[in-house]
Every structure is written in C-alpha cells, then in structure tokens.
Amino acid sequence: MDKVIVYLSGATVLGYCVAALWRPTIAAAGLESTFEMFWQALPWIVVSMFAAGLLSQIIQPKMVAHLFGRDTGVAGILLAAVLGVFGTGSRWAVYPLAAGLLAADATPGAVFAFMTSWQLVSIPRLPAEVPFLGIRYTIVRAAISILTAFVGGLIFDMVWDKLPPQNP
Incomplete structure (x- = not known):
C-alpha cells in the first residue's frame, strides 16, 4: 500500500476524532457529507475503472x-x-x-x-x-x-x- 494513502487515512481519522471530541455535530455532518459524496461518485468510479481497463487494452x-x-x-x-x-x-x-x-x-x-x-x-x-x-x-x-x-x-x-x- 502506498505510504501517502496511509498518512492521509491517519490524518483523516485523527481529524474526525478531534472533531468528534471538540464539536460532535461537525464530525457527524462530515460523515453525512462523506456518504453523500461517496454514493454520488461510486457509479462514476466503477464505470471509469471499467472504461479505463478497456481503453488500456485498446x-x-x-x-x-x-x-x-x-x-x-x-x-x-x-x-x-x-x-x-x-x-x-x-x-x-x-x-x-x-x-x-x-x-x-x-x-x-x-x-x-x-x-x-x-x-x-x-x-x-x-x-x-x-x-x-x-x-x-x-x-x-x-x-x-x-x-x-x-x-x-x-x-x-x-x-x-x-x-x-x-x-x-
């Protein structure tokens, strides 16, 4: 696994932990926003990966x-x-x-x-x-x-x- 993703993941988890202790409503709103973006982006990501795989062969x-x-x-x-x-x-x-x-x-x-x-x-x-x-x-x-x-x-x-x- 790439070190950058590990560091970004750690910083994100730390950010959520700090927000949950400091302002729980911000952490909750952040999670809600994350899931909304995830569900919005998921179809694009899946289709793009399939298209990229096909293009890599073409x-x-x-x-x-x-x-x-x-x-x-x-x-x-x-x-x-x-x-x-x-x-x-x-x-x-x-x-x-x-x-x-x-x-x-x-x-x-x-x-x-x-x-x-x-x-x-x-x-x-x-x-x-x-x-x-x-x-x-x-x-x-x-x-x-x-x-x-x-x-x-x-x-x-x-x-x-x-x-x-x-x-x-």
Missing part, C-alpha cells in the same frame, strides 16, 4: 508514444493540450485515462497538458458558459486556458526531468 502504447512520447517534444504537448478540450465525463474518467497514457509512455508534460485543458476548457461545457459570460469572453478564456495547459506541460516536463527517479 490504446496501443506505440500509438501513444508516437503522439505524446519523448520524441514528439513540443508538438506532443501541444497536441495533448488541444485534444484535452474534447474530453467529456467526470474527473473519475480522466484520471484513469491519464494513468493509461502515462503507462503507455506519454510524457508527463503531455498528460499534464491533456488533463489541464480538459479541466479548464472541455468543449461540451462551453455552451453552458456562453449564455452567462458571452462568446467573446468564452473564446478568450478557452484560448488562454489551452495556452496555459501547453506552457504548463512544457514546464512540467522540465521539472519532472530534474526530479530523482521514483523507487519502486
């Missing part, structure tokens, strides 16, 4: 490496930033997809660019934005968001390459 690592691998450089990161805007679904869908891209040798910067543009733009959500903020604002925000994802992907790869390798 997506060919050679294709991912060809589009988003080390040899693609800046173009791979830009392509990932642009393709991210077409993403649909919840965060429970994008994280397994991103993990699959990493496992198939996409650069961390390309995956960062894909995830960031998906979260900042996502074309299916744009029609909901236009009535409130206007077409001009929506287009400028989307363009700057894609640029942000692209530049972030470049920076991510530079930082990632400077980090020491992870121990298994």
